[in-house]
Amino acid sequence: MARRLQRLFHSLGAHSWIDEHGIVVRRYSPALPNWPVGLRPRIAMLSDFHFSEPWTGLEALEAIVDKTNALAPDIVLLLGDFEEGPRFSRPVPPHDWAKRLARLQAPLGVHAVFGNHDYPRFARKRHKAIVAPEALRALKETDIGTYVNEAVRLTWQERPFWLAGLGDQIAEHADGSRLADLDGTLAQVTDDAPVILMAHEPDIFPHVPERVALTLSGHVHRGQIRFFGFAPVVPSRYGQRYLHGHIVEDDRHLIVGAGLGHSGLPLRFDAAPEIVLIEPGGQA
Numbered sequence: 001m002a003r004r005l006q007r008l009f010h011s012l013g014a015h016s017w018i019d020e021h022g023i024v025v026r027r028y029s030p031a032l033p034n035w036p037v038g039l040r041p042r043i044a045m046l047s048d049f050h051f052s053e054p055w056t057g058l059e060a061l062e063a064i065v066d067k068t069n070a071l072a073p074d075i076v077l078l079l080g081d082f083e084e085g086p087r088f089s090r091p092v093p094p095h096d097w098a099k100r101l102a103r104l105q106a107p108l109g110v111h112a113v114f115g116n117h118d119y120p121r122f123a124r125k126r127h128k129a130i131v132a133p134e135a136l137r138a139l140k141e142t143d144i145g146t147y148v149n150e151a152v153r154l155t156w157q158e159r160p161f162w163l164a165g166l167g168d169q170i171a172e173h174a175d176g177s178r179l180a181d182l183d184g185t186l187a188q189v190t191d192d193a194p195v196i197l198m199a200h201e202p203d204i205f206p207h208v209p210e211r212v213a214l215t216l217s218g219h220v221h222r223g224q225i226r227f228f229g230f231a232p233v234v235p236s237r238y239g240q241r242y243l244h245g246h247i248v249e250d251d252r253h254l255i256v257g258a259g260l261g262h263s264g265l266p267l268r269f270d271a272a273p274e275i276v277l278i279e280p281g282g283q284a
Contacts, residue, residue, distance in 0.1 A: 015268040018056045018260060020063035024274040025071065028246050029281060030253050034213040035194045037282035039159045041108065044073035045276040047200070047218025048259025050117065051092040052085020056261035058092060061100045064260060064275070068104060071277055074156060075108035078144070079218040079257065080115030080168065080200035082135040086266040094138035102142040108154055111145040111163060115200035115219060116170035117263070119179075129171040129179035147198065149181040151188040160193040164212075169201045182207060202242035205254045214280060215254045217242070222258035222271035229270070235263075244271075 015022045046068065049056055068076065078101070085091065104110045118135040119127040132140075139146050147165020154163055164186060167179040182204060189195055194213040199205075202217035222244040223231020236242055247254045260273040 013270040013272070015273055016055060016262075016266050018060040018064075018273050020067055022272060023064065023067060023260070024258075024272045025067070026257070026274045026276050028255055028276070028278045030214065030246055030255070030278070031283045032194070032213045032253055032280050033251055033283050034210065035280050035282040036159060039156065039161065039194070040279050040281055041074040041156045042072065043196075043278040043280070044068050044071055044076045044106070045079060045216055045255070045257050045278060046076070046260060047079030047257045048081040048115070048221055048261055048263070049097070050081055050085040050261030050263055051083065051097045052089035052261070052266075053092060055086060055089055055266045058096060058100060061097055065100060065103050068275055071275070073106045073277065075154075076104045076106045076110040077163075077198055077216060078110065078112035079198060079216060080113050081117045081218065081259070081261075081263075082114075084117035084263075086262040086264055088266055094134045095141070098138035098142055098144070101139070101144060104144075108156060109143065109145060111147065111165065111198070112139055113147050113165040113198045113200055114168055116168050119168060119171040125170075127168070127171045129168070129173050148179070149185045151185055151195075153191075153193065160191070162189050162193055162195040164189065164195055164197045166197060166199040166204065169199070169204055180204065186211065201236070202254060202256050203236055203238060205242060205247075205249070205252070208252060208254075210250075210252055213253070214278075215252075216278075217254065217256045218259050220244070220256065221263065221268070224262065224268050224271050225265070226270040231271070
C-alpha cells in the first residue's frame with residue numbers, strides 16, 4: 001500500500017521520499033564545437049543529494065547507485081551538495097553515504113566537486129570556505145576523485161580530454177573573497193584537448209570562455225517546486241535563465257541537472273529528481 005501511495009504521489013508530480021520509481025533519467029547528446037567527433041564517453045551526472053532521513057537516505061542512495069550503474073556510464077560526475085538536507089530531517093553521517101557512493105562503477109572513475117551546502121554556514125546565506133569540509137574528507141576515504149579549483153587530464157579510447165572542477169562560488173574566505181577560481185582552474189590545462197568544467201552553481205557560465213567545451217552544473221533543483229511550469233524561487237542571480245537543461249549561449253554549452261534531493265522544504269513538485277546521462281559529440 002505504501003508503495004502504491006508513493007507512486008500515486010509521483011504521478012501527480014510530487015516527490016518527498018526519493019525512491020527508484022520517481023527518479024527520471026534525463027539524456028542529452030550535445031553537438032559541441034570544441035569536441036572531437038569520435039570522442040563519445042557516456043557521462044552520468046548526479047547532483048544535489050542533500051542526504052537526509054527519511055527523504056533522501058541510505059535506501060534511496062542504494063537505488064540511485066543501482067540505477068546509475070545500470071546505465072553503464074564511462075565516467076560518473078558528482079556535482080556537489082551532499083550535505084544539509086531539508087527541514088524536518090535527520091542528517092546522514094558522511095562516512096555512510098560516501099561508502100555507498102563508492103559502489104558507483106565507471107571505467108574512468110567517479111569524480112566530485114562540492115556545493116555551498118557542503119561548507120559550514122556563518123550567516124543565513126553565507127558559507128565559510130574551509131580547506132577540508134566533512135563531505136570532502138568522507139570522499140577522500142574512497143576511490144572518488146575530489147576537486148576544488150583543480151583540473152586533471154583523462155584519456156578515453158586513446159583520446160584525451162580535461163576534467164576541471166571549480167571550487168564553490170558561494171563559499172567565501174575570511175577576507176570575503178570567493179573560493180571559486182575559474183582562471184586558476186583553467187590555467188592547469190596545458191594542451192588543446194577539450195575541457196569539461198564541473199561547477200556546482202550555473203551562475204559562473206557567463207564567465208566561462210569558449211575554451212571550455214561543456215559546463216555541467218546543478219544547484220537550482222529546476223526550481224524544486226514549480227506551478228504550471230514556472231518556478232517562483234530559483235537560487236540564482238539570473239533567475240530562470242539557467243533553471244534546467246541544455247543551454248547554449250554564444251556557441252558555449254551548459255547542462256544543468258535538476259538534482260536528486262531537497263533543500264528547505266522536503267518537497268519537489270513538477271521537478272522530478274533526476275540522473276543525467278550525457279553523450280557529447282563533436283560538430284561535423
